[in-house]
Amino acid sequence: MKDFDxxxxxxxxxxxxxxxIGVILLxxxxxGVELDIQFKGGAIAEYTYTGELDENSVQSTAEAAIGRQVxxxxxxxxxxxxxxxxxxxxxxAGLNVEDQEKLTSALQEAYADNSIHLxxxxxxxxxxxxxxxxxSLLAVALASLLIVIYVAIRFRKIGGMSAGVMAVVALIxxxxxxxxxxxxxxxxxxxxxxxxxxxxxxxxxxDTIVIYDRIRENERLYRNKLSFHELVNKSIHQSFTRSxxxxxxxxxxxxxxxxxxxxxxxxSIVSFAIPxxxxxxxxxxxxxxxxxxxYVMWQDHKSKKRLAExxxx
Amino acid sequence: MKRVGKPVFFIxxxxxVLLSLLSVFGISTEYADKKNVYxxxxxxxxxxxxxRGGVDVTFTPPEGVDAxxxxxxxxxxxxxxxxxxxxxxxxxxxxxxxxxxxxxxFPWKEDEADFNPEEAIKELGTTARLTFREGIGTDESGxxxxxxxxxxxxxxxxxxxxxxxxSGTQQYVVSLKLYDSGKEKFAEATTRLAGTTTPISIxxxxxxxxxxxxxxxxxxxxxxxSGNFTAQTATELASRINAGALPFALETxxxxxxxxxxxxxxxxxxxxxxxxxxxxxCAFMIFKYxxxxxxxCIALIGQIAGTIAAxxxxxxxxxxxxxxxxxxxxxxxxxxxxxxxxxIAAERIKEEIRLGKTVDTSVRNGxxxxxxxxxxxxxxxxxxxIVLLGAFGPPGSFFSTILSPxxxxxGPSASGSIYSFGYTLLVGVILNFIMGVGASxxxxxxxxxxxxxxxxxxxxxxRGEKE
Numbered sequence: 001m002k003d004f005d006x007x008x009x010x011x012x013x014x015x016x017x018x019x020x021i022g023v024i025l026l027x028x029x030x031x032g033v034e035l036d037i038q039f040k041g042g043a044i045a046e047y048t049y050t051g052e053l054d055e056n057s058v059q060s061t062a063e064a065a066i067g068r069q070v071x072x073x074x075x076x077x078x079x080x081x082x083x084x085x086x087x088x089x090x091x092x093a094g095l096n097v098e099d100q101e102k103l104t105s106a107l108q109e110a111y112a113d114n115s116i117h118l119x120x121x122x123x124x125x126x127x128x129x130x131x132x133x134x135x136s137l138l139a140v141a142l143a144s145l146l147i148v149i150y151v152a153i154r155f156r157k158i159g160g161m162s163a164g165v166m167a168v169v170a171l172i173x174x175x176x177x178x179x180x181x182x183x184x185x186x187x188x189x190x191x192x193x194x195x196x197x198x199x200x201x202x203x204x205x206x207d208t209i210v211i212y213d214r215i216r217e218n219e220r221l222y223r224n225k226l227s228f229h230e231l232v233n234k235s236i237h238q239s240f241t242r243s244x245x246x247x248x249x250x251x252x253x254x255x256x257x258x259x260x261x262x263x264x265x266x267x268s269i270v271s272f273a274i275p276x277x278x279x280x281x282x283x284x285x286x287x288x289x290x291x292x293x294x295y296v297m298w299q300d301h302k303s304k305k306r307l308a309e310x311x312x313x
Numbered sequence: 314m315k316r317v318g319k320p321v322f323f324i325x326x327x328x329x330v331l332l333s334l335l336s337v338f339g340i341s342t343e344y345a346d347k348k349n350v351y352x353x354x355x356x357x358x359x360x361x362x363x364x365r366g367g368v369d370v371t372f373t374p375p376e377g378v379d380a381x382x383x384x385x386x387x388x389x390x391x392x393x394x395x396x397x398x399x400x401x402x403x404x405x406x407x408x409x410x411x412x413x414x415x416x417x418x419f420p421w422k423e424d425e426a427d428f429n430p431e432e433a434i435k436e437l438g439t440t441a442r443l444t445f446r447e448g449i450g451t452d453e454s455g456x457x458x459x460x461x462x463x464x465x466x467x468x469x470x471x472x473x474x475x476x477x478x479x480s481g482t483q484q485y486v487v488s489l490k491l492y493d494s495g496k497e498k499f500a501e502a503t504t505r506l507a508g509t510t511t512p513i514s515i516x517x518x519x520x521x522x523x524x525x526x527x528x529x530x531x532x533x534x535x536x537x538x539s540g541n542f543t544a545q546t547a548t549e550l551a552s553r554i555n556a557g558a559l560p561f562a563l564e565t566x567x568x569x570x571x572x573x574x575x576x577x578x579x580x581x582x583x584x585x586x587x588x589x590x591x592x593x594x595c596a597f598m599i600f601k602y603x604x605x606x607x608x609x610c611i612a613l614i615g616q617i618a619g620t621i622a623a624x625x626x627x628x629x630x631x632x633x634x635x636x637x638x639x640x641x642x643x644x645x646x647x648x649x650x651x652x653x654x655x656x657i658a659a660e661r662i663k664e665e666i667r668l669g670k671t672v673d674t675s676v677r678n679g680x681x682x683x684x685x686x687x688x689x690x691x692x693x694x695x696x697x698x699i700v701l702l703g704a705f706g707p708p709g710s711f712f713s714t715i716l717s718p719x720x721x722x723x724g725p726s727a728s729g730s731i732y733s734f735g736y737t738l739l740v741g742v743i744l745n746f747i748m749g750v751g752a753s754x755x756x757x758x759x760x761x762x763x764x765x766x767x768x769x770x771x772x773x774x775x776r777g778e779k780e
Binding site for chain 2: 048080093094095096097098100101104117118119120121122123124125128131132134135136138139142143146147150154191192194195198199201202203205206207209210213214217238239241242245246248249250251252253254256257259260261263264265266268269272273276
């Protein structure tokens, strides 16, 4: 491990990442990318019940009550074993409060013995959903832009713009991985996705910055003694333990959240914690194995060009 | 450089323990069922509706209606008024004037089994019934009984203003303008009541909002209500009267109700996750970094306590903040990220020790060399947290105001739970500077002066090395 050449083995790491990105894109094409009703509009109501319920019969009762097509799904709470039905409205239009009341009373009347109880309703108007989506995407773009500017300003001395661009390549890589979790686990994209993506953008760059910081320091110490390739490799080695250990503590903390959330059935947190963990791991990976090798390639390319220009004269 | 004294460790550690105890338990006295809170503890934190259940609803004027700023303010006044009359005291109301939306969040009412959220939403959204009545009498149930003089549809507008009276004093008044439909009825009533002790009472639904005496007959449909108004109370009354004259009812296509049973287990689960995360992270740190990790863990507890305090409204200068499930996740995430500063420093100290430097020099250099990396890293997280706060915050909040040049064309967020995440992340990172960098450095520099803590092994040196 001591003498591992991170830069020299870059092709292996690039391949791993490209394959993963390929898999995610294929999954996105075949499974499709679903948007949560927060973003596309629509309505979902969840009711708890006891005893037995027939999904088809619930569906026709619900459709008769509000005059709109619905789909019905039964779920079981892992934590306490209670059962519930989830009624999703087919179109993207929201539900008004009057219809919501009609739905509840129709169900309670039709299945009087099942002690139907409303657990949650979520209704979003399509125009507001789309607006929220655009706003979230803009937030992701803004976060990325601010980070690039920050990195570029902070690292003028070590090829600021190129370092910044590489850091951004790494964070796009990480956001794709987070996106992949949602696609592969078939979780509709929701505001958790946006929150995780934005957080990972900051975290991933944070990680990269610590290594750049070391490169900057080593440049002062070893200027003209080491090639750029060696310099970066040395810097990665010196900060590797730190990157690894920080990732371990952060992942450990999120893992506690994920495990507890899965066991207790806190769905809103499961779709937050698991993508976050993947993003954290990816953030570590992309910093060490993607951003820095790419950065060296860029700098080598530049100096080769400079040499070629000199010899041409 | 001046050396850090031996007692510093104990002072800092004690301060952190005190802060933790205070921020968790607070100080309150219970006297005859009345709780007096002097310092807010963890139990005073306002929890989001995803934890305790409740309603999150966005009201808009009906399609095709372009409401004015005043009308939106009136609509908000109606909602505020209704919330009070529904006995919902712990609500959050945000009005976005540009996009004509009013967001209302209120928790499930405690100890009320049959609270009907749909009824509550409907009641909040309907137009208020404004009546001007003779006298202020009510029946036993609180319904006004006085004869109706005017209704909402008779009132054209009410405006708050500032006038100089005949006697030369200046005062705030509320000016009323009536439609023709109301002019005659009002003229008749004021002629009859002028000079008597029977006031004309003004009601919104069943709430009495004003009861001016009639000084003189008013026949031109323009009246002034005067009294001990301030600028604020005058505007408030004008808004309330206008609310009764609103030409539209509010619509609700966007709403979310959550039963309290759904989130009740979630809070305990998240607390468990938090404790687990803290224990595991500390165990890992101490295993890896020995003594520097011990001070780091004490500092970490201080960071968590500080975050709790910044959420509960413990500090007088930081107002309380609604805590949601993602908000708790943010605190836990900050536990993992927070020790990063200590890891960077501890790694540096280890390097210095292994280069053969003394404990004092190593500790000093370690923190010094780590600082710029820690600063850079934390600033990126702060940038991210501010974007989160700006994008997902309610209208009028500090961060959404400073980012409004970017997000100006978008309305407020459909969901408030992420806002809390941004907040706890931001607070966690800022406290990390104070605790993870400041406090833990002080503690380590102080404790390293004790003879028993001068073994280089404790700082990551090889076993058996002597200073």
